[in-house]
Amino acid sequence: MLDWTKLIRCREQIHKHYPTIWKLKLIKRPSRLLKKLVRPGMRILDVGASDRRMLKRVTNVxxxxxxxxxxxxRNVPHDYHSLDAIDEQFDLIILFEVIEHLGLEQGMEMLAKLRELLVDGGTLIISTPNIYHPHEFMQTVTHKTAYSYEELGGIILSKGFEVLAIYRTFHASALKYLLRRTLFYPLHRILNVDFAKSILVVAQRKS
Structure with missing residues (x-):
């Protein structure tokens, strides 16, 4: 059963630190942030890894x-096809654009399992579509649960993590990026409609 009182309290903590979507720092690519977080000899688990493209990106570093x-x-070779089959712990877990494909309770259960798969002080990096973007969440039929940055951050807090940072992500050509950040930015703020397609949370397992 969901502890709504705890969830609301955790969500309010996130809102206090980030009162609006515009307080979130904008970054271009999650993979660039990931490269800053990895360390030599790290054990990394990529959940919802698709074509395993992150393998090359992290081992190149x-x-x-x-x-x-x-x-x-099962059409792509993976080390695991179920979280329940994993019997080891990791220093860093990646969960890019996955949690929105689950129901709310399923998503919360997944976060609890991922916490147990992290070593004490281990890092979780998770992204999901930005609900302030006009269509990013709705354009994929398999999306089930939309998360605001406050909701996702609050849920992560409630599952025994410390939220280290929350970002907005937007990758585009240099010209589009410049226009969104300068010329069109006041309009986005007035309408409260974001151009950043995803939000990304970096969290740490508390002991």
């Missing part, structure tokens, strides 16, 4: 990183 992937798609 540190070749001795141990990368393992989990995905329910």
């Amino acid at each position: 540190y070749p001795d990183i141990l990368y393992k992937s989990m995905d329910i798609d």
Whole structure:
């Protein structure tokens, strides 16, 4: 059963730190942030890994990183096809654009499982469509649960993590990026409609 009182309290903590979507720092690519978080010899689990593209990106930084992937798609070779099958712990877990495909309670259960798969002080990096973007969440039929940055941050807090940072992500050509950040930015603020397609949370397992 969901503890709504705890969830609301955690959500309010996030809102206090980030009172509006515009207080979130804008970054271009989640993979660039990921490269800053990895360290030599890290054990990394990529959940919902799809084609395992993150393997090359992290091992290009540190070749001795141990990368393992989990995905329910059996058409691509993965180390695991179920979280329940994983019997080891990791220093960093990646969950890019996955949690929105689950119901709310399923998503919360997944976060609880991921916490147990992290070592104490381990890092979770998670992204999901930005609900302030006009169509990013709605354009995929398999999306089930939309999360505001406050809601996702609050849920992560409630599951025994410390939220280190929340970002907005937007990747486009240099010209489009410049126009969105300068010429069109006041209009986005007035309408409260964001051009950033995703939000990204970096969290740490509390002991």
